Amino acid sequence: MWVEKYRPHKLEDVMNQTEVKERLRPLLEKKDEMPHLLFAGPPGTGKTTIATILAEQLLGPLKPDYTLSLNASDERGIDIVRERVKVFASYSDRREGVPFRLVILDEADEMTRDAQTALRRIMEESSRFTRFILICNYSSGIIEPIQSRCAIFRFQRVVGEDVVGQLKKIAKAEGVKASEKVLEAVYEATSGDLRQAINLLQAASAGAGEVTIERVNAVTGSAVKHRAAEIIGLALDGDFEASRVKLVELTRVYGVPESDFLRYANEAITGSNTETMAGAIKIIAEYDYRLLMGASPEIQLTAMLAELASLKKPKIKE
Ligand SMILES: Nc1ncnc2c1ncn2[C@@H]1O[C@H](COP(=O)(O)OP(=O)(O)O)[C@@H](O)[C@H]1O
Numbered sequence: 478m479w480v481e482k483y484r485p486h487k488l489e490d491v492m493n494q495t496e497v498k499e500r501l502r503p504l505l506e507k508k509d510e511m512p513h514l515l516f517a518g519p520p521g522t523g524k525t526t527i528a529t530i531l532a533e534q535l536l537g538p539l540k541p542d543y544t545l546s547l548n549a550s551d552e553r554g555i556d557i558v559r560e561r562v563k564v565f566a567s568y569s570d571r572r573e574g575v576p577f578r579l580v581i582l583d584e585a586d587e588m589t590r591d592a593q594t595a596l597r598r599i600m601e602e603s604s605r606f607t608r609f610i611l612i613c614n615y616s617s618g619i620i621e622p623i624q625s626r627c628a629i630f631r632f633q634r635v636v637g638e639d640v641v642g643q644l645k646k647i648a649k650a651e652g653v654k655a656s657e658k659v660l661e662a663v664y665e666a667t668s669g670d671l672r673q674a675i676n677l678l679q680a681a682s683a684g685a686g687e688v689t690i691e692r693v694n695a696v697t698g699s700a701v702k703h704r705a706a707e708i709i710g711l712a713l714d715g716d717f718e719a720s721r722v723k724l725v726e727l728t729r730v731y732g733v734p735e736s737d738f739l740r741y742a743n744e745a746i747t748g749s750n751t752e753t754m755a756g757a758i759k760i761i762a763e764y765d766y767r768l769l770m771g772a773s774p775e776i777q778l779t780a781m782l783a784e785l786a787s788l789k790k791p792k793i794k795e
């Protein structure tokens with residue numbers, strides 16, 4: 478994975494985020510005075526990277542023993558916060574050269590309110606020996622009493638010039654040819670999310686010495702196709718809510734046009750070979766027509782998913 482291979486290990490190698498880096502440097506000089514930190518901003522902009530760099534610089538070789546990192550893949554209900562974080566944060570052992578124990582909570586805005594309230598209490602009780610770095614997309618997802626205990630750092634989308642610069646460096650190191658124009662297309666498709674940009678470059682270069690616009694388009698196209706198929710699959714499975722959420726993500730976050738979605742949806746269904754196929758195709762055709770007539774795409778597509786979901790016959794309970 479190129480994203481991991483080229484993850485910066487020094488603050489000065491992190492692209493953009495100038496303000497964040499400038500405010501962090503003095504904190505590294507006076508370790509004992511470091512406050513809790515809250516990193517907020519869009520995905521793929523360096524939040525986890527910088528948290529990891531800080532942990533290394535603050536704790537050095539003792540980092541593994543004195544850092545607890547939890548991310549979204551971990552269970553994060555109130556029990557985990559109580560147990561794992563509390564136990565870890567409440568040790569009061571001190572070692573020469575170790576200023577504090579460090580807890581890094583990635584995607585902290587996904588934690589329930591109850592869990593955040595428990596966390597707040599732990600932060601208060603353990604603040605002599607423990608510092609927290611909380612990472613989130615939106616600071617509004619963090620309860621106010623935690624926000625007010627943290628120094629907040631806002632991360633920005635990485636600008637085009639820097640995305641292209643970083644991609645250039647990686648392409649060179651990997652011996653892959655890619656023109657400026659191609660790298661700009663990669664940036665355009667990923668809007669300042671460097672993780673996505675690097676992943677796209679890697680996917681588009683697989684098995685080829687040169688990355689072309691066509692390959693970039695093929696990869697973004699196939700990613701959209703894959704997502705559209707997943708949405709249709711969920712709907713046909715009767716899971717309207719999950720399919721609706723993913724549709725909103727696809728159109729709003731990835732900016733995929735509704736007409737593209739319908740085309741891919743149609744392909745996905747034609748290839749699905751299920752007993753509901755004929756009915757599903759009729760539904761898609763109907764909504765395709767409505768969109769053509771100028772109806773509101775989001776409402777129509779949501780209604781379409783509802784209709785697809787209702788094709789699934791309810792299981793007869795015994
Ligand atoms: N500002 C950046 N400078 C250099 N590389 C970055 C930057 N932001 C993200 N990356 C690349 O993207 C990958 C994911 O970054 P990460 O810090 O995990 O993002 P997030 O903001 O979602 O936590 C990193 O491994 C690195 O390769």
Ligand SMILES: [Mg+2]
Pocket residue numbers: 524525526583612
């Ligand atoms: Mg992250």
